[in-house]
Structures are given as structure tokens and as C-alpha cells.
Amino acid sequence: xxxxxxxxxxxxxxxxxxxxxxxxxxxxxxxxxxxxxxxxxxxxxxxxxxxxxxxxxxxxxxxxxxxxxxxxxxxxxxxxxxxxxxxxxxxxxxxxxxxxxxxxxxxxxxxxxxxxxxxxxxxxxxxxxxxxxxxxxxxxxxxxxxxxxxxxxxxxxxxxxxxxxxxxxxxxxxxxxxxxxxxxxxxxxxxxxxxxxxxxxxxxxxxxxxxx
Numbered sequence: 001x002x003x004x005x006x007x008x009x010x011x012x013x014x015x016x017x018x019x020x021x022x023x024x025x026x027x028x029x030x031x032x033x034x035x036x037x038x039x040x041x042x043x044x045x046x047x048x049x050x051x052x053x054x055x056x057x058x059x060x061x062x063x064x065x066x067x068x069x070x071x072x073x074x075x076x077x078x079x080x081x082x083x084x085x086x087x088x089x090x091x092x093x094x095x096x097x098x099x100x101x102x103x104x105x106x107x108x109x110x111x112x113x114x115x116x117x118x119x120x121x122x123x124x125x126x127x128x129x130x131x132x133x134x135x136x137x138x139x140x141x142x143x144x145x146x147x148x149x150x151x152x153x154x155x156x157x158x159x160x161x162x163x164x165x166x167x168x169x170x171x172x173x174x175x176x177x178x179x180x181x182x183x184x185x186x187x188x189x190x191x192x193x194x195x196x197x198x199x200x201x202x203x204x205x206x207x208x209x210x211x212x
Contacts, residue, residue, distance in 0.1 A: 006047050006050045006051070006083075006087050009054075009080055009083055009084060009087075031185060032099050032100060032101060032167075032171070032185065033100075035053065035056075035057070035099075035100035035101055035104075036093070036095050036099070036100040037049075038050075038052055038053040038100075039053065039086070039090050039093045039100050039103070039104075040090070040093070042086065042087060042090035043090035043091040043093070050083075050086075050087055053086070054083055057101070057104060058079065058083070060101075060105070061079055061082055061083075061104065061105070061108045062075055062076070062079045064105060064108050064109060064112065065078045065079050065082070065108055065111070065112040068109065068112035068113060068115075068116060069112050069115055069116055074115060074119075075112075077115075078108075078111050078112050078115050079108075081111050082104075082107055082108045082111050085107055085111065086104060086107060089107075098158070098170065099167070099170045099171070101170065101171070102158075102170045156207070157204050157207040158170070158204075160203055160204070160206075160207045161200050161203055161204070162200075164196055165196050165197075165199055165200035165203065166200065167186065167196075168182055168186065168193055168196040168197045168200060169196075169197060169200040169201070169204070171185060171186075172197050179193055179194050179197065180193075182197065
């Protein structure tokens, strides 16, 4: 990697990351505005802030990428690509357009999908999509819906939500926070957080044209 690459990524493969919610070294969830501040600092070339951003978000990014590419080694490579892209494009982050976590996870999802599409272009399409198992029944899951939508469609769908619903959905859907963690971050009763997430999901289903 060149001199424009942050030190955190110059040591080769990703460091030890496991799949869990975004948190700091104490195990506590990191507030969304803190993540935004770290990204803003990265746009100024702050290597230390980049290292902190990586440490608190890499597990979640890696988990999302792994669910898409379904290969551990590939997920490691894509995760590195994601953070290199974050370092180079941090100045494009605009908190007025969405949370820092949704911005980061959108980059991760896009990179992961690009890797899958690249692999599919080099292999037999029937094999890539498992058409030999066409008799198998598949359930339509939130993950499947997530993969099928590009960032622009997600952005438009989120725009149909109230600000409070969008904030809760971004934390739970993009960030992987539990309902209790969302409630803690937003300083709400757990029941209120659950209601916002539920109502937001209903509006998203309507926006996406998914029958209930």
C-alpha cells in the first residue's frame, strides 16, 4: 500500500475481528455522533482517529461483508477495501444525509456486492446462483432484501420515515444494535424504541412494495 494508506491498514490482513455490535474498548455502544466525529477527523488525515474508527466498527463491517460474500478470506480482503475507501472518501460524509454508521455500512455492502458480482462473472451462472438446486425452497429474509437493493433505493425508502423512525432503523438495521442498545443510545424506554423500529419497518415494507 502507498503512503496515502493509513498505518492501520499497512500491516496486511485485518486484525482480530469478531462479529458484534459497534462498541468501544469497554464494551459499551459508541454514540452515532462519535462515529461521525471520527469520520470527519479522518477526512483531515487523522490516522489515530482512523485507527479508533476501525477498532470500533470493523467487527460489524466484517460481519456484514461475510454474510454477503460467504467466504472468510474474501470477507477479510473486502473489509480492508472498505476502510481504504473510507479513508479516501471520508470528506464526502454528510451527517445531514444520514448517520455515520449507515454511510459506512452502505460502502461495505456496495463493496461486498461488487466482489460477488465479479466472482459471478468468472464462473458459470447456474453454479453461481445454485440453479442446480432449483427445487430447494428459499425464505425471503431481510438479508435477501438488503442484498437486492442498491444504496439509492435504501436512501429513498428511509426518506419515507419520520426522523425518529429513521434513526432507530439505521441503528438496528445498518448498525446491528439490539433493541436495548438502540434504546440506550437514543435515551428512550425499550418499548418506545421497539415501537419506532416496528413502525419504521412497516413503512419501509410499504415503500418497497412488499406485501405483508
